Amino acid sequence: MLTLTANDVRLGATATDWQHALAQAAGELERAGRTTADYLTGMMTREQQSSTVLGNGIAIPHGTPDSRSAVLDTGIRLLQFPDGVTWHDGNRVHVLVAIAAQSDEHLDILRDLTRVLDQPGLADQLARADDAEALVRLLSTPPVQVKCDRDSLCLGVDAGSATELALTAAARLQRLQCVDRDFLGAIVGQTPVSLGQGFWLVHHGLGARRPALALATPKQPAPDLQGVFCLAGPGDQCRELLERLDGFLAVGERIDTLGADALLARLAGEAPDAVSAQVVLLNTHGLHARPAKQLVQEARRHNARIRVRLLDGDGAAVSATSLTRIIGLGARRGQTLVLSATGEDAQPAITALAAAITGGLGEAVTPLASTPASAPEPAAAEPEPLVDDQPLKAVAASPGLALAPAFVLRQPTLDYPATAADPEEQIQRLNRAIDESDGQLRSLIRQAEGGEAAPILSVHVEMLQDEDLYQATLEAIGEGASAEAGWWQAIDTAARAQEALADRLLAERAADLRDVGRRVLANLCGVSMPTPPDSPYMLVAEDLGPSDVARLDTTRVRGLVTARGGATAHSAILARALGLPAVVGAGERVLTLTDGAELVVDGERGCVVANPAAERRDRIQRRLEQLAELQAEAHSQRHEPATTLDGHTLEVCANLGNTAHTPDAVERGADGIGLLRTEFIFMAHPEAPDLATQEREYRHAFDALNGLPLVARTLDVGGDKPLDYWPLPQEDNPFLGLRGIRLSLTRPEILETQVRALLRAAGDRPLRLMFPMVKDLDEFRAAKAIVQRVQDEIGAPDLQIGVMIEVPSSALLAPTLAPEVDFFSVGTNDLTQYTLAIDRGHGQLSAESDALHPAVLRLIQMTVAAAHAHGRWVGVCGELASDPLAIPVLLGLEVDELSVTSRRVPLVKACIRKLSLETARTQAALALSKATAVEVRDALEAS
Template sequence: MLTLTANDIRLGARATDWKEALAQAARDLEQAGYTTPDYLDGMMTRERQSSTVLGHGIAIPHGTPESRGAVVATGVRVLQFPDGITWHDGARVHVLVAIAAQSDEHLDILRHLTRVLDTPDLPDTLSRITDAGDLAARLSRTPVTPKCDRETLCLGVAATSPAELALVAAARLHRLHCIDTGFLARIAEQNPIDLGRGFWLSHHTEGARHPALALATPATPTPGLQGVFCLAAPRDAADELLERIDHILAGNAPMDRLDAEAWLAGMSGEAGPAVTATVTLLNHPGLHARPAKHLVQEARRHNAHIRIRLLEGDGPAVSATSLTRVIGLGARRGQTLRLSATGEDAEQAIAALTRAIHEGLGEAVAPLATAETRATHADLEPPAPLVDDQPIKAVAASPGLALAPAFVMRPPTLTYPDTANDGAEQIRRLQQALKDAAGQLQTLIRQAEGGEAAPILSVHVEMLRDEDLYQAAVEAIHEGASAEAAWWRAIETAARAQETLADRVLAERAADLRDVGRRVLANLCGAALPTPPDTPYVLVAEDLGPSDVARLDLTRVRGLVTARGGATAHSAILARALGLPAVVGAGERVLTLADGTDLVVDGERGCLVANPGRERRERIHRRLEHLSALQARAHECRHQPATTTDGHTVEVCANLGNTAHTPDAVARGADGVGLLRTEFIFMAHPEAPDLETQVHEYRQAFAALDGRPLVARTLDVGGDKPLDYWPLPREDNPFLGMRGIRLSLSRPDILETQVQALLTAAGDRPLRIMFPMVKDVAEFRAARAIVDRVQADVPVADLQVGVMVEVPSCALLAQSLAPEVDFFSIGTNDLTQYTLAIDRGHGTLSAEADGLHPAVLRLIRMTVEAAHDHGRWVGVCGELASDPQAVPVLVGLGVDELSVTSRRVPLVKACIRNLDLATARRQAHRALSLATAAEVRDALEAG
């Protein structure tokens, strides 16, 4: 996202021509420390390739990819030329946004500018601004994208009056968290306005949380009642949505049989009847300036009115002849563009634009790997079988070791007709299959009550109730599809849309959709799911949905292996919660295993071995026997302190994702709760939970702990954990965006309520509050001030306030934080991925995101030394704390507390009791002296 301050802007610049203006921009970048003098040559080369003028008085000069060697750091400088400059393409420019980018950051700046600066009077406004802060505010304003998509359509409603339809549309907006109950009340009180052509409008500003437009149509349209629009937006945000209504009123298409796609096309501005086409964008960086200009130039060659829309987005169709509008779509590789045209050359224009987009719009492009091409490739080159006694590297998903025969879960082949001519019967079958699936899931939820699987399966139940999925299937049935084909088409469409999301974790949730979809499809086909053997086994599958994991009989399953998936998938999360050794992303070769093949699963090292040889098998059996004996002794001694042989005690606490799990943690010997992920309360409610709700939840944990300390992490959402009722602008890299404490500080009222609830629930019991994703002392002070303010009214007997060390800057600045915090808790999962620049869920690289990397260990040492210098304690609550190889190193580094999953508490305590502090310190010193995580692990294994 573009962020500017007044210091980035120079007002009142003068230049005789565009070359001199460009030279000034390059000089400003150099003086700011962003570039070397050579960068000007790259900027000139870029202008020779294509003008960087966006229009509306703005140009964004930047270098070529070849000139990135002259970029010292990514940065932006803005120069205002009040008199204007004639650019080499003849455009008049008043503002240069000069960009020094080390990769493709300028594309996001460009997309942002096109969205916030497309106003008719902009050139005059830019030339007259005399305050740098005003210009920074103008350029940095974040646009809000109104909600108007398939989710806001309510078609074929059994209602006969505009008032009824208005309430239906308003209720839909309420379900989508775009409005509150106050808006609903206002809509119920007012009469809709007659717009003509059988359409009506219901609108209010009170309670409009997010600009949105819903449309409800009657099951039996009449000339006087075609549909009711419900508009929720403040006056200054309603214009775009009113334009969408105008598009429908101005259209001449018959309204009585429009499907969802036709309504969306009409509301987006596509004229009807029009020549249309959909085409997939293949350009690697997306529809940035060069390909966008190529598209616009092609559109201008034709005598036609051409509009373009991004199917995966919520935005309207825009003119294909407007460069800023086309760039502002923000289309990325793999997304779908819908073209529509009217006029004399409409067919010729659509054909030419479709061809141009396929060919790359002037850039070299490669086709996408479709399911069909992947299947064809797989047919041509079947995966090679695993080699006996040869380790295969995979992604470590859950620690532990297993050796048992493999059971390869091959889903049943589901055959069904694509078409059917008895629509009513197909809808009845679909409804019954959905009802059966809901019942099956409810049974699994009852079996998993209190565990990690229950909330995930509850989400699956909600997916079954998703009206849009159901309506999409019903529409396909009305078009002649069978119930099976219609349902799976709806599931695949929704799953593919999920997979296009930039947020990796959200994209992985497409597996959940398909998991739900397969259950319903199996019910429709009358097929039974595969039954595992009655003897111990390792489960092998292409991928596992949460319901697959929830069905596991833990008395028989010894480990999990998947061909696909990442460490953040729900199946991996559940495997860790259940204490099952698991590796994921092992590749298609694992599916060639024959049932009964002996398989080693090493969830700590992230590898598997088929048919281990005699020597390896003996080693594995010795490790398993040792582990079994250790687990038995650990369980017997679980309530004893974790004290080394030479008298040094380390606290071992539990990480919890739900207060309901607190009694289990105490029963397993936890010395307290070292991490309570409080976002579970917020995710379980359609609105931010009130004070009373939160107090009730937290008191359950305090009661079960019986005086043991509770470390509660304040709300940590954003990034991979969005909240429906807290909408955020789309971020291309949400892990580096609005998340953790920076998001909470943007809504201090929510943070203050949470703090008040924690203090109220604690009373005289020990409470530790920590803030996530803190980067420096300024953020801590802002959050601490809220705690101090609440504590003045709600005193507690034993309160400490600290920070999570997840951002490298927090560890590097630990000496400045230590005097002000009461403790540090190191989240090694995020600290590792940010330090090594490796996404810990990446299918290929995540195995290298190892917390035992010396760079991560040095940050931990820095934190410990700073804390102990000021008498503070340090905990580790990331997965590294559960790693048997890492525990001695962490103890040797001086970590005071380890917080792990409840199931690992006895083992970690036992591991510490077998250590002596002097040896642990030597191991830590040795680890710090090595160069890679692999060297560290080899050294630790060698002793």
């Protein structure tokens, strides 16, 4: 996309005529290396076809499609003519935006410029600008996106006063994220102003995120109360909405005679008696300058007032005779234009204009691919069934191997009426279903107490109590919806809003929201969820919500398979915590399995096999028997150190997401806690936990460890893991934004409270503290200074302070960090993500996010070398630490500690005991010699 910058500007140009000005523009593009000299011919040809003047002193000269061979590199140059140049169409031009485009990149510049053309005095400002930056700013004013559409209408509200309707309209704008709570507070204290004809207005700019207009109407309109408009935004940004409101009031129609579509048409500026039509735009590049000019010329032939708007937009209808307004619509191929006309020539005008648009407005067009109206809708293609004994590749989500009959969890069909006659009865049904769901969730939380599922299910309880969801449902019920339809509409709207943010974590929260929504919906419909068999089984589902996983009887379920989802979804996290083999993202084919079909799930290789043949089945059984023997042996020796055959000992510690798991980790033989994710306590509270709360939680861990060391990671939230009570600005890439230590340093008081709680809870017991997402020495020093200050204040003993190696820069700078830190802990999950530039939750790429990639291994090697040169130790706390193929490599790289999930501690220790350090060094050298992760795994498996 072309972008105008100050470097593209030439101020103070002069020209004898428009041809001289155009030649200068072409020369600027040629000198910049954008075009050859032949491009001027194309620019001249374009002017002969039609003028490139936009208006208000701006022209955008560019070549024809035939002249694109003269474009060497897409670019742009801006020439200012303070004295002006008279163009061949009679317009006075002060600025030429000369464009060299190899395709249609100039369309974006064109649309941006049309948005500033209505500014009063723009031509004079362009002529007088004496600074390149100022000139760019004049031409780059971002458009103000207003909100006034079907979503902002609240029709038929059960309210009897203008104040009640005002609050309903304001609440709707908040739900649409147009305003925040400050706006609601301002509206509460405001008396509606009469607009006449029974309409009222409330307006405020405080807390407005974008200009918006909502309308609430009563169920029983009265002459003095037809509706209340709620306007949000500063006055200068609401000009368009106020003009639309004035136009609506000037018509003087009774609102109870209008449906939603007609009401929106009036608010868009269409007259009640207008002749209208809808027509689909077919032009490949949308309604850009050439077809827009054809549309305007056709409109001017008729004695009618013709207006145009986008059917799927929320903007006002614009005059069909204004070129800049038509271009400013930004209409794209496939969008529907709404034409309306009044006057004696209205019907012929609409007929001619619709025909011209359908015909392409002077351009060759092709119809949209569509199914003929008379043809029946094609049935969705059924996925091909799995082929027996043929592995199906999926995403490895939780390690392990299992063989068991499949149980396919098919969501029951929930049939319910869309409407209901008695709103009060529907509200009572809704309340009962929410209460029932609340009780079910709290029962699950009690069953899962101390486990990974409990805090996630606690969030589900909070979602049930969300006031915005409840109010949105009540509004829908008030408009005639059934409790079921109103509830699911509220859930679906909220979930879609989160999914639209293109943020992986928020997308997963949207899945949680739908999980909660389905629970209430099932209770409303009186439908129970399917019951798995009493015998061992493999759970197969389209996707699993956290509550589904929390209900699992781990004595029967042997593994999990989902058609959708990623390795970072809550269901995958819980599967790992439960020690269940799991693969996700296997595709719709797995749903074709019949209940009882034998299924192999390999959570380490990331594949499933349906109905294995006898040979494969025997091989799997032998592997399972060997694994069972190994697990039994490992369990019996779990409290023994992990010492290699040649006498080298590694610490094998446990990763914990909750202090309640500490006794289990110790019982499984962990040499300590290698990673305590302290954010669990922050996520479990609606506000930042105070000192006493944190100290009490941390003390549980120290008490259970009986003197074993604990490595606590300071709060690691932000960016992709936000806290509700710590709001952050929206970020285009949260993985590269405010998170980890960089976020904690913006609120040092929270970090200080956490450090104080950890030090007080530890007393004289071994505490090791580490900071997440450290990129360089400055961040480490800033965080360490806070720790040392708290130590001095409370007289705490010395402790080890380290950093997590999660960012490639920290591994590359390990020689500068090592003299000042006490240890490194390598978080291979994030280190792999940042090193390979692959989001490990990406549906297509996550399988390639392999920490055994030689690039990641080399960063670990550099970290270990730097640490050992200064007498420091290095741990690995990512999932790589429990990968059987990776353990010899990490040992050979001379890592000092591995930290894994508690369930894997005995097996990891057993694996180390079967190795020698020399053999491990050979394995590490072999891995480092390869070029890809696939080559590394193939070589290690063959060795």
